[in-house]
Amino acid sequence: MRRMTLKHLETVVAVAESGTIAAAADVLNVTAAALTSRIKLLEDDVGVALFDRTGGRLRLTSAGQEVVTIAMRVDLLLAELKATLTAHKDKNAGRVTIGVASTAKYFAPRLIASFARGHPRVEIAVTVGNRATIVAALREQTVDVALMGFPPADVPVVAEIFGPHPQVVIAPPDHSMAKRVGIDKTELCHEGFIIREAGSGTRNNFDAFFGGLVLPPPRVHIEIGSNETVKQAVMAGLGLTLISAHTIEAEVAEGRLAILDVIGMPIMRQWYVVRPQAREQSPAARSMWQFILADGRGFLPKIALPVK
Template structure:
């Protein structure tokens, strides 16, 4: 056996994504380079690590065992690097954060300078829907989560970041039904929904249910970006977080439709398990938020107050 750490890293990514294409994207390598490293790694084992069925790549049971071993080895390597940096007096470690999909417009601004100040820190940020975010937090797979709706079944601590406003939005074309009552307006508009498990969808459905509004559901999409593009294209309308449509509002691609009872207002929160023993990197991040939060909100999100 003469495999390298690089090969272990590549195979682990392939196993996690079950795709050479996705692994190459995450590793910022070409597909041929990843395929060559996979072949070189496979050549060192008599038992297949992968198999292709119907043009789809699958990881064999043996391959899954090797992937688990590779993850343990790579984690130990990271630990050695972090310990070395710590002995040199640097803050070091890995910070894992799970972020609801709309939170990708928020979280980078609260983490960039912190990571930049500490070269020994690695950031792993997973962007997904609320259900998976809460699941990863509950399974203690991450240090922090960014949510706009607090989970009910977990004992957590939190830091409030900023307000999250959701408006009814449409594309640039004039809306003939705009002067109708709220009930008639929602009867007329084809609505675009996020997927089940999304906090944005939950907020939208709660507003509709609370106001007993009849709706004409048009389509369901699995990301905020997909909803945004569908609204711009004129497929329908949606209730969307303001934070994700700044440029489109400024460019005139989208516009806010005034509706009594909107915007819906929630709060972005950084949360963590109350019983979790936070790493030095995680504790330092909370200290950073305490001292810099208001400055970041004023400089980066001051525009929100205009809506």
């Protein structure tokens, strides 16, 4: 592949997105003949067809799709390089990519906004997703910093605690247990639960809390991959749930949800700021990291928990 350059990668992506040589030539501001020649030289060099030319449009072959995938990764690396070089000129400038676990989205915007006000020349990109998404981003080193419930054990990362993360059981305010004190968790085994998907931090907490009981654990009769939908289902009377207390601040304050006074709760977990171990921190990313450790706790939702 002696002839492959960044320009060739750009060409394949442009043709794939445009569908025709003429349209891609307009995008790249070159002649159609030059673009055709460029693609032919590249295909001759790699020895496989990158486009299917049947039907009057150019469609990617499986080999062409691999080129596009690699081209996207190269773009990310070039963006990272640009940000790193910029940051070396000015420690208060550059780009930071932050991954936010979906449960952390209830406080992360306030935290990020505060950092941004103090660092107006830092460009911030935010990725919000479930635990699997954030772990994948850490594994692929596509984020500088992540906010999550607990760090992955199978990915090389650096992780530090920045605040407590209580887990509670909630019910509709008119539930028979809503006003009770000192509920034994065995009583909850007769209730139906709505719970997050397998592999999520909330689901892991649920399994750990109810594991080892003589009685069968509560029945999970609805599995939902969104905290918002879980809360709506509980408010509708479809069941109870175990959830992060930091996701229900508004609903509890407004009397739409009640925290049950269950013995052994809240389950106190921690919030972590995490980064890929092998990814060198830019000055801007280091500033974000230090800001979260110093001030992150202050952005966590304030919610009254049952007194133990």
